[in-house]
Amino acid sequence: MKVGIMGGTFDPIHIGHLLAAQSVCEELGLDEVWFMPTNVPPHKEQTQGATARQRLEMVRLAVEGHEAFRASDIELVKGGVSYSIETVSLLRERYPDHRFYYIIGADMVQYLPKWHRIDELVRLVTFVGLQRPGFDADLEELPAPMKEAVMIASMPQIELSSTLIRERRAAGRPVRYMVPDRVNNYIEVNRLYET
Numbered sequence: 001m002k003v004g005i006m007g008g009t010f011d012p013i014h015i016g017h018l019l020a021a022q023s024v025c026e027e028l029g030l031d032e033v034w035f036m037p038t039n040v041p042p043h044k045e046q047t048q049g050a051t052a053r054q055r056l057e058m059v060r061l062a063v064e065g066h067e068a069f070r071a072s073d074i075e076l077v078k079g080g081v082s083y084s085i086e087t088v089s090l091l092r093e094r095y096p097d098h099r100f101y102y103i104i105g106a107d108m109v110q111y112l113p114k115w116h117r118i119d120e121l122v123r124l125v126t127f128v129g130l131q132r133p134g135f136d137a138d139l140e141e142l143p144a145p146m147k148e149a150v151m152i153a154s155m156p157q158i159e160l161s162s163t164l165i166r167e168r169r170a171a172g173r174p175v176r177y178m179v180p181d182r183v184n185n186y187i188e189v190n191r192l193y194e195t
Helices: 013-026 051-065 074-078 084-094 118-124 144-150 162-170 181-191
Strands: 003-007 033-039 070-071 101-105 125-130 152-153
Touching: 003 013, 003 084, 013 033, 013 070, 013 101, 013 125, 013 152, 013 181, 033 051, 051 070, 051 074, 051 181, 074 084, 084 101, 084 118, 084 181, 118 144
Parallel strands: 003 033, 003 101, 033 070, 101 125, 125 152
Antiparallel strands: none
């Protein structure tokens, strides 16, 4: 089975994440895409956003009903800082017959050499860099073993981020159509991202 991994804070998950997953699913012929909210991201500052459990619940609501999308709590259950090498090693141990594709934004491709234990990680997973607005993934900048472990996929161009959604909510502005309806309802009922 070919499985895409989409990691991230998903604070909140939005239609850009879902479009990216669908694009890679189609382009690479993946069987499933697993959305994995990070517990504590190693490279992002903590924001006053949703709790880990709330982020996971929003992911569940967003992927509900999609035959190829799954929500995974693997990083939340593991706890601590979410390092990709630990997560991928655990996945390979649990699902030895699966091939994993780690989906990242094109802007993250250039930072791969800085990832924790990247030399081991590139032997366990194929990275898929998504072309996003304003970012061209330059694979020539990467060391040879890394370059061979990265492929580029295209996605519809959409200017949307979780930060923008949180800012709109803080300003009392709607985020409908930026997130799936069920996620929008969850955000409103739980009064997430309000000041």
